[in-house]
Amino acid sequence: MSGGAPDEFGLIAELFAPLAAGFPGALGLTDDAAFIPAEPGYDTVATMDSMVAGVHFLPDDPPDLVARKLIRVNLSDLAAKGAEPRLLLLSAAFPVGVGQDWLRAFGAGLAEDVREFAVHLIGGDTVSTPGPLTLTLTALGRVAAGRGLKRSGARAGDTIWVSGGIGDGALGLKAIRGQLPGLAAAHLEFLAGRYRLPQPRVGLGPRLVGLAHGAMDVSDGLVQDLGHLCRASGLAARIAAARVPLSPAAAAALGHDQSLLASVLAGGDDYEVLFTAPPGAEESLTRLSAELGVALTAIGSVAPGETGKVAVTGPDGRDVDVGQGGWRHFGDPQQGE
Numbered sequence: 001m002s003g004g005a006p007d008e009f010g011l012i013a014e015l016f017a018p019l020a021a022g023f024p025g026a027l028g029l030t031d032d033a034a035f036i037p038a039e040p041g042y043d044t045v046a047t048m049d050s051m052v053a054g055v056h057f058l059p060d061d062p063p064d065l066v067a068r069k070l071i072r073v074n075l076s077d078l079a080a081k082g083a084e085p086r087l088l089l090l091s092a093a094f095p096v097g098v099g100q101d102w103l104r105a106f107g108a109g110l111a112e113d114v115r116e117f118a119v120h121l122i123g124g125d126t127v128s129t130p131g132p133l134t135l136t137l138t139a140l141g142r143v144a145a146g147r148g149l150k151r152s153g154a155r156a157g158d159t160i161w162v163s164g165g166i167g168d169g170a171l172g173l174k175a176i177r178g179q180l181p182g183l184a185a186a187h188l189e190f191l192a193g194r195y196r197l198p199q200p201r202v203g204l205g206p207r208l209v210g211l212a213h214g215a216m217d218v219s220d221g222l223v224q225d226l227g228h229l230c231r232a233s234g235l236a237a238r239i240a241a242a243r244v245p246l247s248p249a250a251a252a253a254l255g256h257d258q259s260l261l262a263s264v265l266a267g268g269d270d271y272e273v274l275f276t277a278p279p280g281a282e283e284s285l286t287r288l289s290a291e292l293g294v295a296l297t298a299i300g301s302v303a304p305g306e307t308g309k310v311a312v313t314g315p316d317g318r319d320v321d322v323g324q325g326g327w328r329h330f331g332d333p334q335q336g337e
Ligand SMILES: Nc1ncnc2c1ncn2[C@@H]1O[C@H](COP(=O)(O)OP(=O)(O)OP(=O)(O)O)[C@@H](O)[C@H]1O
Pocket: 048, 049, 077, 217, 219, 220
């Protein structure tokens, strides 16, 4: 890539192969496939999420942050299964005219988070596209055999918990688009940062094994995602909007405009862990939260009822209607905003 225009094999050798160096089975990204030794006593946990320019991130978002967000949205799914992240496979479809500077910055972002999360890039594919930049990552992790957390694990009477703060990502997109007038610059910057660079709860997830019953990460929107967890568990949920944890920036945004509550509850891009646990787990979770420095907040409970139904008590005590409760590709009125 140095010197002339980057070509497919130059890209692989210069940007991607260094990220495989720590994993012998990746064969330096010079073979047809990678070899992963089986690990007795563990389940391999596999997940894949794609990101498309203009759909999941903004076309002019900084390339290093696009790369890091791609890794992080996938590690968020592993964390929600109680798994420790290990290996990545990347499919990158770069627009035909992509520049060297963009690619180098993208590679630097990948390298940064590969280091940060102690994972290895063991394979993938590099292609050109006449369409928008499209990135797909497969992440593999491991969890003690049979101990992984599932959406279907919630039990009637469990408390619903969520990590971190909800709504920052969706409000961050609004901040970048200039749709939060009057909010202090520091708040706008914080929210934009949360949209562009989510914080997967990799430390928390594995520690929830044995404590949490049902678990998933919040990507589409709190209410819709909780509905998925409830449906998988054959239960219904009620949460209180006033208990949903807000960052100071999100709280300030809501202070300006109460109608932003819908974005908080259903906007998505949160990448926090949503889980249920029996009421008796509260003390352990409070201790874990302090130990990890990650907020854990009880927001409601699950019970028998209309399977998959999520009711939200509003700040005024009346039920809030958040429609379908989250993002949907195809047929989502939020799309094309
Ligand atoms: N094209 C597909 N082929 C096979 N399985 C799929 C496909 N799309 C989704 N799935 C599977 O459907 C389930 C739900 O996927 P979904 O993408 O909604 O979950 P998620 O990754 O947790 O959420 P998000 O995509 O919002 O981050 C997962 O088991 C996923 O592997």
